[in-house]
Amino acid sequence: MTLATQLLDWYYENARDLPWRQDKDAYKIWVSEIMLQQTRVEAVKGYYQRWIDRFPTPAVLAEASEQEVLQYWQGLGYYSRARNLLAGVREVCAAYGGEVPEDEQLIRQLPGVGDYTAGAIASIAYNRRVPAVDGNVLRIFSRLFCLESDISKQATKREIAGLLHRHMPDSSPGDFNQALMDLGSMICIPRRPRCQVCPLSNLCEGYAREVQDTLPVRPAKKEPVLVQLAAGLVLQDGKYLVRQRPAKGLLAGMWEFPTVELTGGQAADRCLTAVLWHEFGQEVDVGEEQFHYIHIFSHRKWDISFFSCQWLSGNGVMKEGQWRSLTEFSNMPWAGPHHKVALALAES
DNA sequence: AAAACGGGGGT
DNA sequence: ACCCCAGTTTT
Numbered sequence: 001m002t003l004a005t006q007l008l009d010w011y012y013e014n015a016r017d018l019p020w021r022q023d024k025d026a027y028k029i030w031v032s033e034i035m036l037q038q039t040r041v042e043a044v045k046g047y048y049q050r051w052i053d054r055f056p057t058p059a060v061l062a063e064a065s066e067q068e069v070l071q072y073w074q075g076l077g078y079y080s081r082a083r084n085l086l087a088g089v090r091e092v093c094a095a096y097g098g099e100v101p102e103d104e105q106l107i108r109q110l111p112g113v114g115d116y117t118a119g120a121i122a123s124i125a126y127n128r129r130v131p132a133v134d135g136n137v138l139r140i141f142s143r144l145f146c147l148e149s150d151i152s153k154q155a156t157k158r159e160i161a162g163l164l165h166r167h168m169p170d171s172s173p174g175d176f177n178q179a180l181m182d183l184g185s186m187i188c189i190p191r192r193p194r195c196q197v198c199p200l201s202n203l204c205e206g207y208a209r210e211v212q213d214t215l216p217v218r219p220a221k222k223e224p225v226l227v228q229l230a231a232g233l234v235l236q237d238g239k240y241l242v243r244q245r246p247a248k249g250l251l252a253g254m255w256e257f258p259t260v261e262l263t264g265g266q267a268a269d270r271c272l273t274a275v276l277w278h279e280f281g282q283e284v285d286v287g288e289e290q291f292h293y294i295h296i297f298s299h300r301k302w303d304i305s306f307f308s309c310q311w312l313s314g315n316g317v318m319k320e321g322q323w324r325s326l327t328e329f330s331n332m333p334w335a336g337p338h339h340k341v342a343l344a345l346a347e348s
Numbered sequence: 349a350a351a352a353c354g355g356g357g358g359t
Numbered sequence: 360a361c362c363c364c365a366g367t368t369t370t
Contacts, residue, residue, distance in 0.1 A: 033365065035365090037365070037367070038366055038367090039354090039366095040356065040363090040364055043364095044365090077353080077355040079353090079354080080367085114366060115366090115367090116365075117366075132365080134365045134366075135364060135365075136364090152350095154349080177365095181365055190362075191358090222351095336355090337354085
């Protein structure tokens, strides 16, 4: 019995039934792999089905507008993935006749496709014997071989890619890679791995040494930065002032209620008034603070106050931004969870 | 080599 | 609260 045999035997008995495992269509595998980058399986399922219903083939997606594509991505995060996927699909239609190339190196050239995703697509859709090193593989192999090097380091990833490649079977390399995903999801989980029911426990050096709970070794976490924002719900004639974020950076291209970063502890209402005047050339009457909302993600912490505003004089010229009803705004790709909250507030 | 990039679910 | 996820791109 080899590692691959033991793993595949377990996989064929215990494989998860996932929407993107219905067939081996390379485009569908591609879509699923992009959605799954840094995103949980449970979160992806609904988005994937909706996406395939609307964009069933590369040709259909290539014809769609970026705004609509972003809308279908709304809430999934990392929006550059959607842009890259759209650009990549257009490239496939233009350069490869709408068929995803079979060669891993060519797949790797597509925007948004890194080493992992190229390996996953090539192995799953085209049965190529290429490794796909993701967080699951790093965790599983660091335990299997008791590797104590930092898995965020490039050298560690290369080492594990080599080990993985050595252990891949000649047949069903795609199943092998997917089996590692399922093992990492159900058995070799980050905390308190279920070694008692693991099909590879007899091969696992980490388990033998009883150090599986200390692996893998990750980099020390960094302190989040606090960013204080004030957001305005500026109303005129039943429509709210919204603007589009810059094409690069945080939440690129997403629509939002106007916000202003508060530095040095200024009063939020005065600061918001000044920015609205500066950006949109008109005076507003900032009302009472509505509530306070805090959102945290990996490296930043947003502390946001919302204000309701009345648009005053009608003389100024709006330099940027648009007026939208709440319904219209809801149908645009909008930024972040704080605007979900703002929408709920505005609707109440 | 390190930072930037979202959001959600598990514990 | 904290962890961390089917990672890639930019700096």
